[in-house]
Amino acid sequence: MRNLIDIKLLLIAFVSFIFVTCNSEDVIDDIANETANDDIVGASLGKYQQLNFEEALFFVNEIKPEKPSHEGDGLGTLNASSDFLVGVDANSLVFEDVENTKHKIPTLKAQLKNPQVESTAFLVKVQDSVLGFLINAAEDKSIGDEKFSGIVGITDLSGNFVNGYRLKNGEFVSQFVVSKDQKSKDSVGATKRSLSFTAKTVAEEMPRWDCWIYSDSQLDEVSVYGKLGNISNIGRRVSNRGVSVRGGSFSGPTTGRFGAGGGGTGSSSGSDPSGSSGSEAEIFPCDDPLHGCDTNFAEEEDDKIFNKLTGKALCVYEKLRESGTDFTDKILNQFKGDGSEFDVLIISEEKVFSQTHNKFVNGITSYKKGGNQIKIFISTDKAKGRSVLSVARTLIHEYVHADMFRKLNTTSELTQEELDFKTTYEKFKEGNFNATPQHETMAELYVSSIAEALKEFHKTVLTKDYDYLSNDGAKPLSDNFYQALAWQGLKEHDVQAYLDLTEEEKAALKNALQTYYHDTTKNCQKE
Amino acid sequence: MKTTISLLVIAFSFCAFGQEKCDTLFIKYDDKLLQKRKHPLKDYFYYTIKDYDNKEDITFFIVEDTIKKNTLKKHKSTRLKKILKNSKAYYKKDKFDDWELFDYFNKIKQNTIIFVDGNKYYKVGVVYAIE
Numbered sequence: 001m002r003n004l005i006d007i008k009l010l011l012i013a014f015v016s017f018i019f020v021t022c023n024s025e026d027v028i029d030d031i032a033n034e035t036a037n038d039d040i041v042g043a044s045l046g047k048y049q050q051l052n053f054e055e056a057l058f059f060v061n062e063i064k065p066e067k068p069s070h071e072g073d074g075l076g077t078l079n080a081s082s083d084f085l086v087g088v089d090a091n092s093l094v095f096e097d098v099e100n101t102k103h104k105i106p107t108l109k110a111q112l113k114n115p116q117v118e119s120t121a122f123l124v125k126v127q128d129s130v131l132g133f134l135i136n137a138a139e140d141k142s143i144g145d146e147k148f149s150g151i152v153g154i155t156d157l158s159g160n161f162v163n164g165y166r167l168k169n170g171e172f173v174s175q176f177v178v179s180k181d182q183k184s185k186d187s188v189g190a191t192k193r194s195l196s197f198t199a200k201t202v203a204e205e206m207p208r209w210d211c212w213i214y215s216d217s218q219l220d221e222v223s224v225y226g227k228l229g230n231i232s233n234i235g236r237r238v239s240n241r242g243v244s245v246r247g248g249s250f251s252g253p254t255t256g257r258f259g260a261g262g263g264g265t266g267s268s269s270g271s272d273p274s275g276s277s278g279s280e281a282e283i284f285p286c287d288d289p290l291h292g293c294d295t296n297f298a299e300e301e302d303d304k305i306f307n308k309l310t311g312k313a314l315c316v317y318e319k320l321r322e323s324g325t326d327f328t329d330k331i332l333n334q335f336k337g338d339g340s341e342f343d344v345l346i347i348s349e350e351k352v353f354s355q356t357h358n359k360f361v362n363g364i365t366s367y368k369k370g371g372n373q374i375k376i377f378i379s380t381d382k383a384k385g386r387s388v389l390s391v392a393r394t395l396i397h398e399y400v401h402a403d404m405f406r407k408l409n410t411t412s413e414l415t416q417e418e419l420d421f422k423t424t425y426e427k428f429k430e431g432n433f434n435a436t437p438q439h440e441t442m443a444e445l446y447v448s449s450i451a452e453a454l455k456e457f458h459k460t461v462l463t464k465d466y467d468y469l470s471n472d473g474a475k476p477l478s479d480n481f482y483q484a485l486a487w488q489g490l491k492e493h494d495v496q497a498y499l500d501l502t503e504e505e506k507a508a509l510k511n512a513l514q515t516y517y518h519d520t521t522k523n524c525q526k527e
Numbered sequence: 528m529k530t531t532i533s534l535l536v537i538a539f540s541f542c543a544f545g546q547e548k549c550d551t552l553f554i555k556y557d558d559k560l561l562q563k564r565k566h567p568l569k570d571y572f573y574y575t576i577k578d579y580d581n582k583e584d585i586t587f588f589i590v591e592d593t594i595k596k597n598t599l600k601k602h603k604s605t606r607l608k609k610i611l612k613n614s615k616a617y618y619k620k621d622k623f624d625d626w627e628l629f630d631y632f633n634k635i636k637q638n639t640i641i642f643v644d645g646n647k648y649y650k651v652g653v654v655y656a657i658e
Contacts, residue, residue: 351568353566353567353568353569354656354658355564355573355575355585355587355656356582356583356584356585356656356657356658357582357658358564361658362658363658364656364657364658365656365657366654366655366656366657367629367654367655367656368652368653368654368655369629369632369633369640369652369653369654370638370652401657408630409633429624429627435583436583436584436624436625436626436657437626438584438626438657439583439657489658493583
């Protein structure tokens, strides 16, 4: 019982640190949509966006149930083969109030494989991406302190380390940080989830260091410079739930900081645990749930590919790069290196306006006279409601346009493949066709490659989604589904290659799209 | 010697004068062919060619600057109709190929394009965009 109170205590402590302070509340249904919270989204909450009930539920439902909730403890599980997380209780979804704001954050009960660790899941939304995390509390039962003693760690749903603190009798005494001296992968095998304590040796203390994470990263435990706020107040807050006791000097979300007033800026690596100095205890190192204190993400320059994407589009872009499909790699590699004639700048904009139709669209590729930069604009607003596969389709579609610009304007000697492209392009340019030569050429030369890239991306990167839709591979998805996706953005323009399909072929594409499209995931989760 | 210096001065003056002429294309504004629009989200105006095709792509002219007449040297404006004809952008009645127009502008030697609308001079950037 004490553990239960403590985990609630610690969750509230941390969540309070994020959003000033919280009161528990039953499931609310008055967050029906984002527009209802327009006044708080993106304003006083800074980078954190309000999740609505549907988004939270959708995310939770993405965690596939190992067994139906009515057949047991109601826990869905992230992955049946997970060695870390048993699951989260979808029925326990509640929105925690954030005092002094209209913000509410969704939390759920979670259960780890290790029964000694109390765990609670919570969701945040940043840059249009919904992210799930766990607060894991491993109590040191050998200490008979009045208040909590042990480790409180934050991980993602797979158990990867995000942040962690050791507490003694309710006070933060040390922080866990990723060790600078990570051993080579080979040696990690032998010391998996090993931990070195460079600042303080606490190995003999309970609980074991490795019960709250599941990670190959080596961690250092470093002393906190100056004590964090004594959380006895929070203890009182929990023991008097409903009687809100504010933590005194909590800095509000308006500061962009989510700690308990004062202190440093945070660090997830090295020996400076400034993320928890003074009286602060940040949940996320450097208050960044997406990248922690890794500053290299800010503007990725992949040779001559300038990436200024955010949110879901960034997530999909990174996953596409991660999947490394031959097709997309081949296109993007043409823009890499100092010798490339053209650069590509990929930019997220909330709304992308099409001058052609005077309307807002998913994406546009543009090129300005006199420049050597091809710009791809991706709409974050449109991406929100679309599936990850569909956003990937848009990215690939725009990549192909960028590739066509390059081929049409290059002064370099043409390869055979580029010559073939030009021959096809000229055919459409000279002929009497409905669509632009670019879209006609894309339809004739690229649709199969786009479909193949999407299929590979689905199978190798969106594995959970693919496994779910294919019944763990027992019922593979039809190639028509990926072909139908690839035709989007082309068939609407009456490209000849689509018009040439038989009615049966068109019907098969339509059916395949209808069968799967609405079930594919909309959440792009960073691993 | 005196003759040489005079020739150099004349040649230099010609180049200096010719620099703008060579690098700038002045286009006479034609409201029968162009329409002016304001971007709904960004703070700029742009011109598009009037045509009634259901388009997937477009070449448009972003107004980047307003030029004062007294800063410009004597110049000759080209009619937009002539440019459209030279670009071969019209490929059949009421059909317009925006890429052809962009390609034409992209290949001409002049880097600066100025629309001349009466006493107003607008420096424009030529952009091609496709969905």
